[in-house]
Amino acid sequence: MTKSKRKVFTLFLYISLLFILSLGGIKFTEGTKISPEHTLKTLRLGLPGISNSTLEAGGIAVHNKYFEEELAKEGYKLEIVFFQQAGPALNEALASNKIDVALYGDLPIAILKSKGADVKVFAIDNSNLQFGTIVQNESQAKTIADLQGKKVIYGKGTVQQRYFNAITKSYQLDPKNFEMVNSVGADANSVFSGRQADAIFAFYYTVLFMESKGMGRVIESTLDKPEISSQSLAVGRNEYLVQNERAAVAMIRGLKRAKEFAAQNPSAAYNIFAKNNIPAAVYEKAYSADLEFKNFEPEITSASIDKLNHLVDFLIENKLINTRVDVNDLITTKYYQLFLQDK
Numbered sequence: 001m002t003k004s005k006r007k008v009f010t011l012f013l014y015i016s017l018l019f020i021l022s023l024g025g026i027k028f029t030e031g032t033k034i035s036p037e038h039t040l041k042t043l044r045l046g047l048p049g050i051s052n053s054t055l056e057a058g059g060i061a062v063h064n065k066y067f068e069e070e071l072a073k074e075g076y077k078l079e080i081v082f083f084q085q086a087g088p089a090l091n092e093a094l095a096s097n098k099i100d101v102a103l104y105g106d107l108p109i110a111i112l113k114s115k116g117a118d119v120k121v122f123a124i125d126n127s128n129l130q131f132g133t134i135v136q137n138e139s140q141a142k143t144i145a146d147l148q149g150k151k152v153i154y155g156k157g158t159v160q161q162r163y164f165n166a167i168t169k170s171y172q173l174d175p176k177n178f179e180m181v182n183s184v185g186a187d188a189n190s191v192f193s194g195r196q197a198d199a200i201f202a203f204y205y206t207v208l209f210m211e212s213k214g215m216g217r218v219i220e221s222t223l224d225k226p227e228i229s230s231q232s233l234a235v236g237r238n239e240y241l242v243q244n245e246r247a248a249v250a251m252i253r254g255l256k257r258a259k260e261f262a263a264q265n266p267s268a269a270y271n272i273f274a275k276n277n278i279p280a281a282v283y284e285k286a287y288s289a290d291l292e293f294k295n296f297e298p299e300i301t302s303a304s305i306d307k308l309n310h311l312v313d314f315l316i317e318n319k320l321i322n323t324r325v326d327v328n329d330l331i332t333t334k335y336y337q338l339f340l341q342d343k
Contacts, residue, residue: 040077043247046093046102048086053276056126056232057296058103060258063272070250070257087111094119094237100244101236101251105129106311107159109235113330114321118238120332123252123298125232127307130204130286131163132221134211139198144168144220148177150198153191155184159230162314164201166228167220192216205286209278223289231307234298241335248335249342252298256339259296266291298339300331 045067047054054062061067068078081099083089087108093099095117103125113119135141141150144167154160168175181188181197192200193215200207204221211218222229234251241248262269270280270287287293308327315321 040072040075041244041247042079043071043076043101043244043251044079044081044099046081046083046090046099046104048083048090048104049276050082050084054082054103055273055276056103056129057255057258057262057293057298058125058232058234060261060269060272061254063275064258064261066254066257066261067251070253071247074246074250076244076247076250091117094235097237100240101234101248103232103234105159106231106233106308107162107315109233110308110311110315110325110330111321113325114315114323119235119330120238120241121233121235121300121308121330122241122248122332122335123234123255124296124300124304125234125255125298126295127231127297127301127304128222128226128290128295129159129230129232130222130289131160131167131202131229132204132207132218133167133199133201134192134207134216134218135199136192136195136216137214139217141198142219144171145173147199148173149179151179151181151196152199152201153181153183153188153197154201155188156180156182157318157320158184160184160201160203161318162230162311163222163228165314165318167201167222167225170225170228205278205282208282208285212279212282226289227303227307227310229307230311231304241332245335245338249338252336252339253342255296255298259293259298262293262296266293269293299336300333305331 047058047062062080071078081093083093087105090102090104091108091112094102094112109119109121133144135147141147152164154164165175168178181191183191188200188202189210191197204223207218210216234255236248267280270283273283274280305327308330312325312327316324
C-alpha cells in the first residue's frame, strides 16, 4: 500500500469512528440486530429510602441488576430514584409524572388511588410485610392485652396504626383502651428509649433489631397472622403501562428472578438486606415464616386482593380517605398474563 493510500485509509477509519461515537456507541443485542444506544426507552423506578437500603424482592432485583437486564432485553434502560420520605413522596412523584413505576407499601398506594390518580398495581413485591410489638425490658406485659391502659407508640394514618388496630381486634380488644403516642421513625425510637411509652408497634425487623440491641422485648408479631400483615406492591402510571407493556413484563420477570434467588440463596438475600446496617441475622428471623419466599411471588392472588379490601375498610373507618377505592380498578393482571405467555 502506498503512503497516499495509507493516509486515505487512516482518514476513513477516523471518520468511521467519529460517526459511531456520534451515535452514542453501538449496542449489540441477541442475534444479528444492532441498535444505537440513544434509541433505548426509559423506565423511571421510584423506591423508598436511600441507595442500597431497599428490601423485599425489589431490593434483590435492584442489587443483582435483574431489572436492568430484563428491561434491556425489551429495549429499555432503568433509572432509579430514591425517596427518603417514602410513601408521600412516591405518591407525589407518580401523580406529577416524575416516575413511571414504584415499589412501596399498599397504604399510600390506596390513598393515591382515592385521590383520583390513574395508577395500577400490576405485581407483588412482598405479600406479607411483617409487623411486631416491643415492650420495655422491665415491663410485665406478656401479651397485647397487658398493654391496655398503657402508652403505645404508632404513627396515626400509617401502616403501623393499621397493624395496631388489626392486632388488638384479633384479640377482641378495643383500640380505645390504649393511650396512643403519635410518633414514627427515629422520633418513635427516641420516645421509647427515653421510657416515655410502654410499647412500639412497628415493622417486625425494626423491633427485632431493637431487641437485639437490648432495648426491649418483642411480645407479638404477624408471623402467625399473615392476614393482618401488609404488602409491598409494584404500581405504575396507567398511561405509561399501557404504552410500555413490555417494560411492565420485564419488571415482573425481574421480581420473579429475585424470588427464585431468595428461595435458593436465603443467606445471600439476608446479606443484601443487611446493607442498610441491620444485621443479616435479624432479617433471617424476620422472614422466618416463609423460608421458600412464596411472599415474593409477583402474581396478584385472591389473598392479596382480600388484604387490599381490608385495607380500604381501615382507611374508610379511620377517615383517612373520603372515597372508597375500587380494588378491582386499582389492580391489573394483564401484564402478569403476558409474562406467563412468554414462558
